[in-house]
Amino acid sequence: MIYAAALIATPAVAGVEEAVNDYILPHLAAFTEAAEVLDDAAQESCEAEGLVGPYNAAFDGWMAVADVRLGPSEQGALSLSFWPDKRGFTERTLADLISNKDPVVEDQAAFEEISIAARGFFALERMLYDSQFNDYAEGDYACTLVRALTRDVVDQATALQAQWNDFAPLLLDPGSAGNTTYLDxxxxxxxxxxxxxxxxxxxxxxxxxxxxxxxxxxxxxxxxxxxxxxxxxxxxxxxxxxxxxxxxxxxxxxxxxxxxxxxxxxxxxxxxxxxxxxxxxxxxxxxxxxxxxxxxxxxxxxxxxxxxxxxxxxxxxxxxxx
Incomplete structure (x- = not known):
């Protein structure tokens, strides 16, 4: 599903309205679209070589808003961009999932509860580019894991976009009744x-x-x-x-x-x-x-x-x- 950017109609705040409605929300929508393309490609064929292009396009889309750690993105960005990974959690968590053939990859709701080290773009990077992980074929456990990862990226993108639609009015109408986040x-x-x-x-x-x-x-x-x-x-x-x-x-x-x-x-x-x-x-x-x-x-x-x-x-x- 493709989600259009939602323009938030509230009293305008100089510059903030443009930042939210003309930059943040449209780029979140574009990222969601790119994530959809990546996931569609993975569901069709999970093999690493064919996912390189869609992966990079989705990562490019994410980078437009990756450093906006505000509102829902303050926590929501962490499971899309778990980096720096100073202790090598991503490698260890992915290796454990694969060696144990953890059935969590078959349940998307359960997959959202695993460690953030094994979610998002840096987990996918390992699966697509690291020789320790990318030598897999259709039907392998790792193939199912890649598909769970791309679906999870779409779910996160969609959720983050929806959360921003709820959060944006706080920025756009500071000091309004009930808005204790931004007072002016x-x-x-x-x-x-x-x-x-x-x-x-x-x-x-x-x-x-x-x-x-x-x-x-x-x-x-x-x-x-x-x-x-x-x-x-x-x-x-x-x-x-x-x-x-x-x-x-x-x-x-x-x-x-x-x-x-x-x-x-x-x-x-x-x-x-x-x-x-x-x-x-x-x-x-x-x-x-x-x-x-x-x-x-x-x-x-x-x-x-x-x-x-x-x-x-x-x-x-x-x-x-x-």
Whole structure:
């Protein structure tokens, strides 16, 4: 089933209405559609090679809203994007399911109760790209597991979209009767602004910072989605998403932010290994460090062009919350 974006009709809040109705809700709807395509492909044929395209398209769709950890997404995003997985829970949980041929894969409602480490895009990445898991055929237990995973992604996307339709009015009508989440317009604006800065900080400090490690000891296998070669894609898409949300929230031109984003894209073109597995080489490492600096410049531009205009000081700390 394809779900259209629902426009929430409530008293408008400057910038917040555009951020919700023109950015967040439409991208959630697009993600649901891409998840449907992935699941349809998996139900037709579960073999890994044929699912690579739909998987990447669905993951691309998710990245447009993956870093909006607000309202229902605060918890709902975790089981779609369980990363960083610092203790290897995904590998162990999937291995246990397969070795025990756990019948939970036959019951979709029960599957939703398993560990979040074995759900979402990073569990699917293991099943499609990791040689430990992707050597399966139609009729194997692993095939049924893949189909359970893709169906679960659709169910999560659909649920998250519905939950956002219920949550959005709180952002759009702050201070209304019964709305104790956002007491005034400034709180609603700050809540979304927080997500923008947090996304950019997470990208430069975690998506890029974790694999960079230390100069004498790079950690390439700590890169996000390196098995599927998406590490660079993740960072660029996350930055583009943050800028897209900033432009919606601002509802005015952001030339410095847009120029900084263009610089991120240009720098990304210089990186020869999109999985960051070559950053032990100091010159290759430098390319990623420069990308990190370019993303920092995007954050600085957003602070000046959006934060200052809304009266949020450049020293505002996004980790402080809404």
């Amino acid at each position: 317009e400034a709180e609603a604006q700050r809540a979304i602004y927080t997500q923008i800065l947090s996304a950019l900080e997470f990208t430069k400090d975690t998506r890029l910072g974790r694999p960079l490690g230390e100069v004498a000891r790079a950690r390439p296998t700590r890169a996000e989605a390196w098995r599927s070669g998406r590490s660079l894609t993740q960072s660029v898409l996350a930055t583009e998403a943050a800028v897209g949300l900033a432009e919606a929230l601002a509802d005015w031109e952001l030339p410095e932010t847009r120029a900084a984003l263009d610089a991120v894209r240009e720098q990304a073109e210089t990186i020869t290994d999109p999985s960051f597995q070559n950053i032990g080489d100091l010159m290759k490492r430098l390319d990623v460090e420069i990308l990190q600096q370019k993303i920092d410049a995007v954050e600085n531009a957003v602070e000046v062009e959006v934060g200052t205009r809304y009266g949020i000081t450049p020293g505002f700390n996004s980790s402080d919350g809404d």
